[in-house]
Structures are given as C-alpha cells and as structure tokens.
Amino acid sequence: MSTQRRALVIGGSMGGLLAANLLHRAGWDVQVFERVGEALAGRGAGIITHDKLFDAIRRAGAVVDGTMGCATHSRVTLDRAGKVLAEMPLEQILTAWGRLYRLLKDVFPAARYHFDKSLTRIEQDAATVTAHFADGSRTVGELLIGADGIRSTVRAQLLPQSKPQYVGYLAWRGLADENAVSDETRRALSDRMGFGLPPGEQILSYLVTGHDNSTRPGHRRFNFVWYRPADEQTGLRDLLTDAAGRHYEYNIPPDRIRREVIAEMHAAAERLLAPAFVDIVRATAEPLFQPVYDLESTELAFGRVALLGDAAFVARPHVGLGVTKAAGDAQSLVDALTAQPDDVAAGVKEYAAKRLEFGRTIVAHARLLGLSVGIPENGGPQSPLMAYLRRPEIVIREIAVPDWAERTLNLSRL
Ligand SMILES: Cc1cc2nc3c(=O)[nH]c(=O)nc-3n(C[C@H](O)[C@H](O)[C@H](O)COP(=O)(O)OP(=O)(O)OC[C@H]3O[C@@H](n4cnc5c(N)ncnc54)[C@H](O)[C@@H]3O)c2cc1C
Incomplete structure (x- = not known):
C-alpha cells in the first residue's frame, strides 16, 4: 500500500x-x-511579475528564462495629448496569464x-x-x-x-496585437509602461507576450487596464446584461458584451485618453471588463x-x-x-x-492605491491623499511596484 x-x-x-x-x-x-x-x-x-513569483515557479519545476515575458525599463504618465508629464526608470518583466x-x-x-x-x-x-x-x-x-x-x-x-465587496469601479482590459497599432504608439509605449489619469479614471498599458507566448518584437501584444466608475445598481448591472437581456451576476463573457457598450467605451477613449491609449483600446479585438472587488x-x-x-x-x-x-x-x-x-x-x-x-x-x-483612480467617496471632493496619489510622478512610483511593503509604510505616514 x-x-x-x-x-x-x-x-x-x-x-x-x-x-x-x-x-x-x-x-x-x-x-x-x-x-x-x-x-x-x-x-x-497581462500579469506584472515579481522576483518572488519566479522563485516559486522555479521551485515548482519550471524553467524561468528570457522567454518569460517582455522587459520594460521605465514608466511614463501621459496627458490627454500624449505629452510626457513624468517619467522614472523601473525594470519589470511583464507577461500574459496564458x-x-x-x-x-x-x-x-x-x-x-x-x-x-x-x-x-x-x-x-x-x-x-x-x-x-x-x-x-x-x-x-x-x-x-x-x-x-x-x-x-x-x-x-x-x-x-x-x-x-464591489468597490464602485471596474477594469476594462484587453490585448492588442503589436502590429495592429501605429508606429507612434509603438514608439511611445514599446519599452515603457504608460499611465493616464483622466478625471475619476486611470489607464495603464504595457507590452506582454504574444499569442504564441513569443517575446519577439512584432509578435507581442499591448495589454491595457482602464479603471472606470460604475454604480453597482444601475451602471454595472446594465453593463453585465447581454443583448438578449440575460444578466450575468459577476462577469460577462467578452463575446456577450453588447455592441453599444463597446462603442460607448471606444467613444470615451477618444474623449479622455492620450492617442497611444486610444490606438491600443481600439485595436483590441475582444475587450473585456471585470468589476473590481x-x-x-x-x-x-x-x-x-x-x-x-x-x-x-x-x-x-x-x-x-x-x-x-x-x-x-x-x-x-x-x-x-x-x-x-x-x-x-x-x-x-x-x-x-x-x-x-x-x-x-x-x-x-x-x-x-485605489484612491489613485480618483473616485471620491459619496461624490465629495478629492481628499489630499487622493490628490497626492494622482500626481503624475506619484502614480508611476506607487502602482504595482516591487517594493510595495516599504511604500505601505511611507504612504500610511502621509
Ligand atoms: C481564465 C483566467 C484568466 C485570468 N487572467 C488574469 C489576468 O490576465 N491578469 C490577472 O491579474 N489575473 C488574472 N486572473 C486571476 C488570477 O489568476 C488570480 O488573481 C491569481 O492568480 C490567483 O489565482 P487563483 O488560482 O487563486 O484564482 P483563479 O485564477 O481565480 O482560479 C480559480 C480556479 O478555480 C476554478 N474553480 C472555481 N470554482 C470551482 C469549483 N467549485 N470546483 C472546481 N474548480 C473551481 C476556476 O475555474 C478557476 O480556474 C485570471 C484567472 C482566470 C481563471
């Protein structure tokens, strides 16, 4: 036995x-x-990786090498016109869930x-x-x-x-083929992670591995994550309802999202985002959204x-x-x-x-960190901490960084 x-x-x-x-x-x-x-x-x-994740993957018996993901060397915050408002160096490996x-x-x-x-x-x-x-x-x-x-x-x-617990906003996400966007977009965001801060919203985008898990230039994909407010009872409920009137409680499959919902999201991108983000959002064949909890x-x-x-x-x-x-x-x-x-x-x-x-x-x-999306509670004014976290040079320093534990300490002192 x-x-x-x-x-x-x-x-x-x-x-x-x-x-x-x-x-x-x-x-x-x-x-x-x-x-x-x-x-x-x-x-x-897309997935942001950390050294501790690679340690665990090695321990699990898998090989961690240069094909793991795409390297980014810096971060930028772009304004609506695409002008760089802040930049800082940061090496990170970005990969895809698949x-x-x-x-x-x-x-x-x-x-x-x-x-x-x-x-x-x-x-x-x-x-x-x-x-x-x-x-x-x-x-x-x-x-x-x-x-x-x-x-x-x-x-x-x-x-x-x-x-x-639903937090009052959702994340639109998706992957766009690198070749489906313009040269300008590739130049703007190929080796750096980009952030944008429209009022009460936030977007970030970075390159990840391609369909075939390739890290080769020309075969990669741009990942974007765009946080937008959605009231639970009205906005979110409507977004989670398909064209046949079926309501999905938590997550709607991407192919069931109504056409007018996607069209409205594209129109909002044109209105609110820097041209490189608009390009990536529009080039995404199958965008999806996930309520944040x-x-x-x-x-x-x-x-x-x-x-x-x-x-x-x-x-x-x-x-x-x-x-x-x-x-x-x-x-x-x-x-x-x-x-x-x-x-x-x-x-x-x-x-x-x-x-x-x-x-x-x-x-x-x-x-x-969710304060950096910029949605004040109960529709009130922005708190000083929210305003601080939404500063172009602060958002790139605080969001999804490796030394987050030290940062917790620093932010809690503010
Ligand atoms: C298909 C998929 C894609 C994802 N993509 C991303 C991404 O792109 N970026 C990102 O940051 N995170 C993504 N996530 C979430 C991410 O995997 C998790 O946040 C994190 O890795 C923790 O993973 P987890 O295994 O604990 O939970 P999850 O990844 O949520 O996995 C839970 C698993 O349990 C299974 N399951 C649920 N209920 C039952 C049941 N009753 N019996 C048997 N199985 C059950 C689900 O089908 C699922 O495979 C994704 C998750 C899934 C399932």
Whole structure:
C-alpha cells in the first residue's frame, strides 16, 4: 500500500497549479480538480511579475528564462495629448496569464489534472476530507486546498460571512496585437509602461507576450487596464446584461458584451485618453471588463482544509500582486506541511498564522492605491491623499511596484 499522503486541490488556475506542483515535488499524491472543461490558457490578459513569483515557479519545476515575458525599463504618465508629464526608470518583466498557466500546467502530470470537475461541497472527519462534485462523484484525501478563486465554493461553505465587496469601479482590459497599432504608439509605449489619469479614471498599458507566448518584437501584444466608475445598481448591472437581456451576476463573457457598450467605451477613449491609449483600446479585438472587488477571509485553516490565492484574499489590481500572492501562499502552505509531517491540520494552521496578516496588509494597501483612480467617496471632493496619489510622478512610483511593503509604510505616514 502507498504511504503517500493524498492532497485534493480544488481549482486548476495559478494558485492551484503552484500548490499542486510544489506538493507533488514534496512527495504528495496530488489530484487537481478544475471546474472548467477545457484548457484555460486562451483566456486572461497581462500579469506584472515579481522576483518572488519566479522563485516559486522555479521551485515548482519550471524553467524561468528570457522567454518569460517582455522587459520594460521605465514608466511614463501621459496627458490627454500624449505629452510626457513624468517619467522614472523601473525594470519589470511583464507577461500574459496564458504564458504562466501553460508553464505551470506543462510541468504537472496531466493524468492528475481533472477538467470538468466542479466541487459542490466538502466534509471532513478526524482522518480524512471528502470532496463531492457536481457530476455525483466524490474523492477522499488527507488535505484539501481551496484554490477556487474569488467565488470559492470551499470558502462559501466554511466561511459564508466572507464575501467579495464591489468597490464602485471596474477594469476594462484587453490585448492588442503589436502590429495592429501605429508606429507612434509603438514608439511611445514599446519599452515603457504608460499611465493616464483622466478625471475619476486611470489607464495603464504595457507590452506582454504574444499569442504564441513569443517575446519577439512584432509578435507581442499591448495589454491595457482602464479603471472606470460604475454604480453597482444601475451602471454595472446594465453593463453585465447581454443583448438578449440575460444578466450575468459577476462577469460577462467578452463575446456577450453588447455592441453599444463597446462603442460607448471606444467613444470615451477618444474623449479622455492620450492617442497611444486610444490606438491600443481600439485595436483590441475582444475587450473585456471585470468589476473590481476587495475580499478578506477571516480564517484560512479549517482542520484539513486550507484556502489560498484569490479564494483567501483578493487585493485590487493596483498592487499587481495577484499571482505573486498566490505563489507566496502556495510556498508557505507546502513549507508548513513539510515542517509538520505527521499532522496535516497543524501544518494548515501554521500556514494560516503566517498568511492571514500578509493578506490583510496587501488588501489594505491595494485599497489605499485605489484612491489613485480618483473616485471620491459619496461624490465629495478629492481628499489630499487622493490628490497626492494622482500626481503624475506619484502614480508611476506607487502602482504595482516591487517594493510595495516599504511604500505601505511611507504612504500610511502621509
Ligand atoms: C481564465 C483566467 C484568466 C485570468 N487572467 C488574469 C489576468 O490576465 N491578469 C490577472 O491579474 N489575473 C488574472 N486572473 C486571476 C488570477 O489568476 C488570480 O488573481 C491569481 O492568480 C490567483 O489565482 P487563483 O488560482 O487563486 O484564482 P483563479 O485564477 O481565480 O482560479 C480559480 C480556479 O478555480 C476554478 N474553480 C472555481 N470554482 C470551482 C469549483 N467549485 N470546483 C472546481 N474548480 C473551481 C476556476 O475555474 C478557476 O480556474 C485570471 C484567472 C482566470 C481563471
């Protein structure tokens, strides 16, 4: 009989794949269960990377090399006419979600990754945990990891009071082929990350890997993220309704977004954004938008069950840490389980003690950075902190930077 301990990982995206690979390499019998029925790699947009993410990817058994992403060397803030208002040097590697997914999926044994498996509930006793799926099947393990994202079924069962809170704005995103934009746009933004600050909004754009994950000039794509306000009851509800009148509660598939919604977004781009951003937005074949949420879990350990990644905490994208946080969670959990070889629940508890505080800190920091979008609460005037964060030289210094922890300290003193 095998003495391998069995781990059930719910969710086969970034958090799930990182945890699964690390546990597999630590000697566990790991099974991943993903709700979606086919490879996810075609979806997603740009990802800002950090050294800690690369450490985790190496530890997961994948190779980190020059093909990982596109290098950017500086950041600029552009005004409406495209004039540079502020610039600062910063080296960063920018990649696409699909590139990381492929990398992590390819190093994990395919036979242990199960598509089309939607968890419905879990139960546990002193020695085991059982996962029940929508197709009526179930499976038993000694550890279950809830890596099932912001709408986690695992969290909803164990911690129903922790729910995502809509923050009043959404992010339009998309990828435009580098060759689909003008020479001027390429010159303006090819090796630097660009920011724009229309009143009460914010846009940023940078180059990421291409369709074939290529980093070669001519084969890359421009990613953009454009934050725009949307009232939950009226604006957001309307945007989440398709042409047939069907309303999507959280995310509308890109091909269901109504034509007039896209046309209005294009018209707003012409009105509000620098020419390079307008070019990128218009050249994006399939734009999508995501409502922005804050999510804080009050607990991450439930006996043999652990929450990680977006199932545990979601910080607004301004910190640029979504995947890096999931990687840190996965490493911390596997380290704690390794340190407690005879007691899974004690390992899970040790993990939670370390990562709860971290999660709270980055959610708070991302909330603070959210002020840089410039939407005053209750329609009031801009606070001095908001005005400060929206200064052209400050926004490029604070948004999605590697040394965010030091910055938290500096900003909290203001
Ligand atoms: C297709 C896709 C594209 C993304 N693109 C981007 C991007 O471009 N930029 C960015 O910053 N972030 C993106 N994200 C989010 C990013 O992956 C997360 O913020 C972060 O990496 C943490 O990942 P996670 O694995 O914890 O959560 P997620 O990436 O949200 O993954 C959760 C996974 O769990 C699965 N799942 C949910 N419920 C169940 C269930 N009941 N049973 C089984 N499986 C379930 C989901 O299908 C999903 O694959 C994307 C996520 C997905 C799923």
